[in-house]
Structures are given as C-alpha cells and as structure tokens.
Amino acid sequence: MIIRKPQALKDHDVTDESLYRGRRKFIKTMGAGSILLGSSLAGNVLNAKARQDDLKNELTSYKDITTYNNFYEFGTGKSDPAKNAHTLKTSPWSVTVDGECAKPGSFALEDLLKPMQTEERIYRFRCVEGWSMVIPWMGFELGKLLKRFEPTSKAKYVYFETLLDPEQMPGQKRSVLEWPYVEGLRIDEAMHPLTLLATGIYGKDLLNQNGAPLRLVVPWKYGFKSIKSIVKIHFLEEQPISSWQKANAVEYGFYSNVNPNVDHPRWSQKRERRIGEFRKRKTLFLNGYADEVAALYKGMDLKKYY
Ligand code: MTE
DSSP states (O other), rough: EEEEEEEGHHHHHHHHHHHHHHHHHHHHHHGGGGGGGGGSGGGGGHHHHHHHHHHHOOOOOOHHHHHHHHOOTTTTSHHHHEEEGGGGOSSOEEEEESSSBBSSSEHHHHHHHOOOEEEEEEEEEEEEEEEEEEEEEEEEHHHHHHHTTOOOOOOEEEEEOOOOOOSSSGGSTTTTOOSSSSEEEEEHHHHSOOOEEEEEETTTEGGGTTTTTTTEEEBBOOOSSSSSSSEEEESSSOOOHHHHHHHHHOOSSSSSSOOTSSSSSSOSSSSETTOOOOSOEEEOOOOOOTTHHGGTTTTOOOTOOO
C-alpha cells in the first residue's frame, strides 16, 4: 500500500516536483497496483492501475494546482484564493456529523483522521467551465469514514457544508452565492471507493486555497461538487439542494456528472483545455471513470438528471 500521512511529511520530502515524479517511478517498480487494492473494486484494479500509470505522465504542476482556483469565499477570480485564503484558520478544526446515523458527534479533525489511512490517488479533475487538471491527491475513501457513523437505512443522501465565517472568509460578505457553500451526493456515490476526502496534494498538506484542511473529491463529477473546507457532514433521506442549484437550477443539476453529450447552457462540454496545454482534448464520459461508476446511473436519463 502506498500510504503516506501528509502530517508526517516534511517540506523537504517533496519540495521539488521533478523529484516527486522520480519517486513515482520508484513507486511503480514497487507495484503501484496496490493503489486500489483493498477496495471493493477488486475486478477493476488492473484498470485503475493502468490509469494511474497513464495519468502520472500528465500531472498538472503544483504551481498551477495551487494558483488557479475556484473558492468564492476568497473572491471570484482564479488567482484570488491563492492571494486571499491566508485568513482561513485551519487549526483547530472540527467537523460535525449528524442526521440519519447511529453515531453522530462533533469531532476534532485529528480525532476524525486518526484511524484513516491516507494514500495517494492521481485523478483527472474537470471543471464545468471547460478546463481540467490531473491532480495527485492525498486522501482516504469517504465511504470508510462514513461507515464509522453507522448511517441508518434512511440515509439516502449525504450533505456537506463549508465553514461559515465572513471574518475568515471575506468573500462571504458578498452574496455571489448563498453561504455557507453546500453540496450533496447520493449515498452510493458517497460510498463509492473512488470518492475521496482529500487532505493533501503532491504529498503536502492541502493549502487553504485548495480547501484545507479537508475537501471532497469526486473524480467523475464536475469540480464544483468537490466542496472545500468541510465542517459538516449530514445524512438525510431527501435529496439536498447544492449551492450551485440554488444559484441557477437550470445550469446546475444535482448529479453534475462529467458528460460530453450534455452541454451546459453556456458552454459545450465536448472538449476541455488541460491547464498547461494549448490544444484542447476530448472530454471523456464520466471523466474517464465509466468502467467504475457507470453502473450507478444505469437506466437513468442523464440528460434529465444532469
Ligand atoms: N468549495 C467551496 N467551499 N467554495 C467554492 O467556491 N468552488 C468549487 C469547488 N469547491 C468552491 C468549492 C469549484 S467551482 C471548483 S472547480 C473546485 O472547487 C476548484 O477546486 P480547486 O481550486 O482546488 O481546483
């Protein structure tokens, strides 16, 4: 298993990206196929391994990942979060888990993370605006965390909330969105082994602009589903309404699956510009994760449930 706890990493471990890429080669020779072993997707491990190997050669630079961001709590420009997110205090941090579960509670981040084994997952990341990246996340499967709270049979959905504090997040003083930022997943999407809670990128702890200390990553969905700086996880029976649905339900649906066949009213979704590249690439159905997740949407009209 490639398990590195970001907390245990020192800066000099990973300051140089070329060193990092070199280390990835080394990991490969050790057998990177272990990346998804232990998950319930045993049958897809080979696919997953091949994909990780391919994506390793397409990694977006650390600089681009940490300076080209969407985090409206710190401004609506792409460079605003890197400039402004230093006002967010990520320690101490606590997360409340409640709703339809047998073991709700409020947890200090350290206690929440202590039993979780952090590992690296290299995922494609596709923004609905038409740009994309390849990001080496550090994180753990959301499902493994959620099971600890023993969701009841009524827990059909999971809802997440970002911190609400306009002093730390000055963008919340403007009503560009309804605050706090909220998102939701169907429980089977949340429990899927590809769905992560991320704590780091390139082996380092998340920077504030990327959603420190804890953010969601759902690689087959548009980037806006990956809610940042999470303080609340709530199990519920009814489908929740996300921030972007509240802002514009015609443009943003609940599912938000990457789908080149369903255009956003203002943007075609057929192609994407990988940050750092000039020529556009074709966008892949479910962002290239169809083998693993298409079954979640069997029989659903994805034009209707966009
Ligand atoms: N989470 C919060 N709380 N606030 C935001 O504005 N933006 C979303 C998502 N999560 C956002 C958020 C959008 S639109 C995208 S594309 C991704 O974060 C961007 O993640 P990145 O900046 O790490 O690339």
